[in-house]
Amino acid sequence: MSIAARLDPSLASAEAEFHAGQRRKAMRRRIMPLIGIGSFLCLWAGLVYGLKVPPFVAPSPYAVAATLWAKAPMLFENLVPTMIEAFSGFMLGNLSAILIATTFVHKKSLEEAFFPVIVIINTIPVVAKAPILVLLLGNGMEPKIAIAALICFFPTLVNMVRGLQSVNPQAMELMRVLSASQSEIFFKLRLPNSLPYLFSALKIAASTAVIGAIVGEWIGSTVGIGALIIQATYAFDSALLYATVIVGSCFSVAFFLLITLIERLTLRRHGPADQ
Amino acid sequence: MTLATAITGIAASRGDTASAAIACRDVTVRFMTESRVVTALENISFSIAHGAFLSLLGPSGCGKSTLLRVVADLVQPSAGTMQIFGGTPEEARRSRALGFVFQDAALLPWRTAIDNVSLPLEVGGGVKLGPNDPTPADLLRLVGLAGWEKSYPHELSGGMRQRVSIARALLGGPKLLLMDEPFGALDEITRDRLNEELRRIWVETGTTILFVTHSVYEAAYLGEQVLVLSPNPGRVVECIAIDLPRERDLTVRETPHFVQIAAHLRAMLGKMNA
Numbered sequence: 001m002s003i004a005a006r007l008d009p010s011l012a013s014a015e016a017e018f019h020a021g022q023r024r025k026a027m028r029r030r031i032m033p034l035i036g037i038g039s040f041l042c043l044w045a046g047l048v049y050g051l052k053v054p055p056f057v058a059p060s061p062y063a064v065a066a067t068l069w070a071k072a073p074m075l076f077e078n079l080v081p082t083m084i085e086a087f088s089g090f091m092l093g094n095l096s097a098i099l100i101a102t103t104f105v106h107k108k109s110l111e112e113a114f115f116p117v118i119v120i121i122n123t124i125p126v127v128a129k130a131p132i133l134v135l136l137l138g139n140g141m142e143p144k145i146a147i148a149a150l151i152c153f154f155p156t157l158v159n160m161v162r163g164l165q166s167v168n169p170q171a172m173e174l175m176r177v178l179s180a181s182q183s184e185i186f187f188k189l190r191l192p193n194s195l196p197y198l199f200s201a202l203k204i205a206a207s208t209a210v211i212g213a214i215v216g217e218w219i220g221s222t223v224g225i226g227a228l229i230i231q232a233t234y235a236f237d238s239a240l241l242y243a244t245v246i247v248g249s250c251f252s253v254a255f256f257l258l259i260t261l262i263e264r265l266t267l268r269r270h271g272p273a274d275q
Numbered sequence: 276m277t278l279a280t281a282i283t284g285i286a287a288s289r290g291d292t293a294s295a296a297i298a299c300r301d302v303t304v305r306f307m308t309e310s311r312v313v314t315a316l317e318n319i320s321f322s323i324a325h326g327a328f329l330s331l332l333g334p335s336g337c338g339k340s341t342l343l344r345v346v347a348d349l350v351q352p353s354a355g356t357m358q359i360f361g362g363t364p365e366e367a368r369r370s371r372a373l374g375f376v377f378q379d380a381a382l383l384p385w386r387t388a389i390d391n392v393s394l395p396l397e398v399g400g401g402v403k404l405g406p407n408d409p410t411p412a413d414l415l416r417l418v419g420l421a422g423w424e425k426s427y428p429h430e431l432s433g434g435m436r437q438r439v440s441i442a443r444a445l446l447g448g449p450k451l452l453l454m455d456e457p458f459g460a461l462d463e464i465t466r467d468r469l470n471e472e473l474r475r476i477w478v479e480t481g482t483t484i485l486f487v488t489h490s491v492y493e494a495a496y497l498g499e500q501v502l503v504l505s506p507n508p509g510r511v512v513e514c515i516a517i518d519l520p521r522e523r524d525l526t527v528r529e530t531p532h533f534v535q536i537a538a539h540l541r542a543m544l545g546k547m548n549a
Contacts, residue, residue, distance in 0.1 A: 168379070168381055170377040170378070170379055170381035171381045171383065173344075173347075173349055173375070173377065173381075174375065174377065174381050174394075175398065175399075176348075176349060177347055177348075177349065177368060177373060177375045178371075178394070178395050178398050178399040179368055179369055179371075179398075179399035179400065180398035180399045181398070181399070184397075184398040184399065185398075188383075188394070188397065188398060189383070192383065192385045195385075269384075269385045269386075269427060270384055270385050
């Protein structure tokens with residue numbers, strides 16, 4: 001209870017009312033998504049049982065849950081290579097995007113020459129890039145990593161160039177008045193300024209890297225979430241297909257949350273996002 | 276008291292001596308835009324002595340900020356010479372003789388107040404503080420921010436942010452402080468208080484100050500001299516000495532003498548817009 005409330009009892013009840021309201025709101029924020037997911041599962045189960053959908057077309061939620069439980073070790077075995085590919089691709093794609101953004105910002109002519117090439121490569125759909133890279137890099141993890149890297153690369157490059165360039169012009173003048181060198185301007189001004197932009201790109205990249213790895217596994221692969229999706233589809237094992245998809249998206253969500261957590265810890269000092 | 280005795284009109288003296296803090300001689304600045312050539316400043320000449328406080332007054336578009344940037348070596352004059360302490364603006368910049376306060380405080384949002392003040396120590400070869408030089412903490416105290424060292428810019432008010440940027444500009448004891456409408460974005464109450472504090476800081480540090488403003492009151496209250504510029508292109512209209520007491524507080528603005536000075540300055544600005 002605040003001091004003001006202790007002096008005035010009518011304030012105390014207003015304060016209690018306010019806090020109760022806050023608690024209700026917090027509770028609702030937690031419960032509403034659960035109700036949403038629950039009703040979606042009910043609708044799904046209702047449709048499958050009600051319309052008597054055969055199991056090779058679509059499984060019931062119960063069948064999917066049973067498969068998840070029974071085949072957990074096998075699903076996990078297939079998740080590991082996908083995780084490695086997505087993570088390696090994420091690192092490779094983003095690191096090269098950061099390096100190229102840095103050179104673009106310092107050498108305008110390079111940006112003018114190569115940005116169009118990058119845009120053209122980016123317009124090729126992933127499903128079209130995948131066979132090209134499989135032919136180039138073989139059947140191992142390399143083409144999957146390359147696809148995951150390529151898919152991460154473009155959003156990070158664009159955001160990073162913007163983050164490095166959109167420096168407060170007066171802060172830039174300040175650096176010149178202080179006779180700062182190019183590398184000092186980069187490390188003390190441009191790079192910290194780009195971090196919020198970088199993290200919004202990394203959050204996109206976290207989920208797209210997983211997509212890249214899975215699409216890469218569709219072509220001539222025997223392990224991984226992508227390969228399992230193809231196998232389950234051709235075997236009309238819809239329960240396994242759905243279970244695999246769920247495992248893949250759980251990994252995607254976990255990866256996204258990890259990046260969000262790192263972002264929060266890194267950008268705590270940057271103040272509110274609107275600054 | 277007549278206006279003639281109240282205001283000592285001094286002709287913009289031809290920048291002659293090397294002993295002046297700033298000697299500006301026939302400086303012209305032209306910018307090329309895609310369609311035409313814009314003359315921002317034309318044949319500007321003035322000089323100010325060591326330890327002076329000069330206000331640069333003029334309507335927007337008169338090139339006063341550009342003039343400040345020529346002094347700071349951020350803009351190169353198209354013609355004429357600018358001498359700072361007998362050398363070029365570049366020498367002055369490299370020897371860290373200049374402190375610059377921008378209109379927007381231009382603090383780095385990821386650095387605390389004290390780390391923002393310390394920035395000049397970390398870049399450009401840095402200034403080395405002697406044992407008797409004020410530290411960043413001393414300067415924050417000087418601008419009235421003791422206890423706020425660990426705060427981030429987004430936790431400070433606009434006035435406090437501008438105080439931090441003044442402390443940063445004062446680090447290393449620059450001989451010349453350049454201020455580009457530093458209080459223009461602040462509310463009047465904060466602005467008045469900072470005006471008073473800036474006078475105090477000027478008296479305490481003895482730094483030469485060049486202060487750009489479009490406020491008649493600010494120019495007359497702060498400056499020992501006011502250089503009035505006209506727009507399109509920027510030309511010196513008049514340089515007048517403000518003969519108010521050295522130790523002044525804001526109440527000086529209510530004296531008849533100050534009102535006369537302000538009226539005179541306002542009349543000059545009014546003629547330009549006509």
